[in-house]
Amino acid sequence: MNNNYSYRGVLETAERINWRIEDIIGGDKRLDFTKPFMPEALAQVDGLGFLSNEEKKILNQIRGHEYLAMFGLVEEFILPFAVDHASERLSGDDYRVRALLQFAGEEAKHIHLFKQFRREFAAGFASPCEFIGPAEDVKKFVLSHSPLGVGIAILHIEWITLRHYIDSVRDNQELDPQFKSLLKHHWLEESQHTKVDTLIVEELAAAARAEEIERAFEEYGKIGAFIDDGIKQQTEFNVAAFEEATRRKLAASEREEMLAAVLKGMRWTYLGTGMTHPNFLATVEQIKPEARKQIEAMAPAYC
Numbered sequence: 108m109n110n111n112y113s114y115r116g117v118l119e120t121a122e123r124i125n126w127r128i129e130d131i132i133g134g135d136k137r138l139d140f141t142k143p144f145m146p147e148a149l150a151q152v153d154g155l156g157f158l159s160n161e162e163k164k165i166l167n168q169i170r171g172h173e174y175l176a177m178f179g180l181v182e183e184f185i186l187p188f189a190v191d192h193a194s195e196r197l198s199g200d201d202y203r204v205r206a207l208l209q210f211a212g213e214e215a216k217h218i219h220l221f222k223q224f225r226r227e228f229a230a231g232f233a234s235p236c237e238f239i240g241p242a243e244d245v246k247k248f249v250l251s252h253s254p255l256g257v258g259i260a261i262l263h264i265e266w267i268t269l270r271h272y273i274d275s276v277r278d279n280q281e282l283d284p285q286f287k288s289l290l291k292h293h294w295l296e297e298s299q300h301t302k303v304d305t306l307i308v309e310e311l312a313a314a315a316r317a318e319e320i321e322r323a324f325e326e327y328g329k330i331g332a333f334i335d336d337g338i339k340q341q342t343e344f345n346v347a348a349f350e351e352a353t354r355r356k357l358a359a360s361e362r363e364e365m366l367a368a369v370l371k372g373m374r375w376t377y378l379g380t381g382m383t384h385p386n387f388l389a390t391v392e393q394i395k396p397e398a399r400k401q402i403e404a405m406a407p408a409y410c
Contacts, residue, residue, distance in 0.1 A: 112302040114206040121209050121299045126292050128216065132223050132285070140231050142283040144171030146275035151372030157361050162353055166365075169236055169348045170372065171286060172228050173341055176238040177377065178293070179221035181264050184246040186214040188257055192307055210303045213296045224289055233352040237344040239337045249330055255311040255319065256326025262304045262390060263327070263381035268297040270380045305390055312394045324391075324398045328405075334377060335409075342370045379409035 138144075143164055147153050150167045158166065193207035229235070239245075249257060272294035276287060312320060346365050350357060357365065381387055383406050392399040 110302075110305060112306055113202070114200065114303070114306065115202040117299045117302045117306075118202055118206040118209060121206070121213070121296065124295050124299070126295070128220050128223060131220065131288055131292050132227060136285055136288075138224075138227050138231055138285050139283040140168065143167040143281060144283055144286040145174060146271075146279050146282065148275035149174075149271060149372060149376045151368055151375070155365060155368055157364070162349075162355070165233075165352050166345075166349050166369075168228075168232065169345050169352070170369070172225065172232070172236045172348075173238065173345060173373070174376070175221050175224050175228060175289075176236075177341075178268075179218060179225065180238075180240065180242050180245055181261075182214050182218045182221065183242045184249045184257075185261050185264070186211060186218065187246070187250060188254070188261060189214055189303075192254070206303060207307075210300060213300070217293060217296070220289070220293070224286075234348065235351075236348040239341050239344070245337070248333060252326040252330065253319065253323055255308065255315055255323035256330070258304060258308040258311055259323060259327045259391070260330040262301070262308055263331075263384075263387055265297055265301040265304050266384040266387045267377065267381040268294055269301060270384055271376070301386070305386075308390060308394070320395055324395060324401070331378060331382075335374065338373045338377060339370065342366055342373060345369050374409040379406060382406040382409060 143150070145167050147167075150170045152158070152163050152166045152170070155163065155166070189207060189211040193204060193211060249260065252260075272290050276282065276290050276294075279287070312323075315323070343366070346357070346362060346369060349355075349365070382402050388399050388402065391402060
């Protein structure tokens with residue numbers, strides 16, 4: 108397919124990046140709860156006119172916790188996917204094997220990183236924030252689908268990480284520097300993961316029959332619907348966390364408006380930013396042009 112990605116190139120870049128969790132969090136590297144954590148393009152809380160600036164910041168930070176938890180969750184099924192794909196062929200292309208094992212090792216590091224940040228958040232925030240799960244059930248559901256279906260869903264996730272950082276975090280001077288550092292370092296490695304997962308998806312698609320490709324895109328849709336169901340539940344958790352953190356009981360109309368805003372923001376964050384990413388769509392089109400048209404037709408519901 109038409110890209111310049113190679114396992115050797117990915118591995119060489121990954122070895123140059125090579126940051127440690129200890130470089131990102133710990134000691135005097137702490138979250139600043141006087142600042143927002145998420146860019147407004149993702150958080151989408153400023154339009155809630157019935158909230159004070161302080162309350163908007165609190166809701167923004169709750170969305171930041173959700174972001175930490177969500178990426179910690181998806182890394183839980185990306186890791187075994189990467190390990191399984193590497194273990195299928197441990198001889199032949201040495202760069203391929205090393206790049207896939209590097210990919211898996213970095214995903215394990217990201218799980219650890221997001222857990223560390225969630226602990227830091229819990230230590231500094233006013234009250235607990237609930238999150239969907241359990242992670243084991245989510246992992247079991249996602250990995251019950253074909254490798255190609257899972258690979259397409261993971262490629263979507265990898266590209267949203269890049270889009271979030273490049274489009275709305277990198278040049279944002281209002282965010283907490285510590286949270287921004289997390290997003291930057293995650294992006295640095297995910298920039299290579301998009302290439303690895305593109306290569307994986309290409310390999311799987313090249314070996315698949317037409318009916319297997321058709322099923323894979325159906326599975327991508329099912330995984331997306333599963334994530335959307337989780338988003339709906341998490342919306343309720345986020346609003347409940349806001350009420351507890353602020354000790355404010357929202358009026359029925361306010362609660363309805365906040366639920367709608369949080370749901371819209373979450374759908375854009377985790378679904379819309381992937382379904383409309385040009386690089387994701389380019390890979391989809393090369394595998395099955397009709398699938399690109401179908402995804403583009405669905406995307407406005409999540410934008």
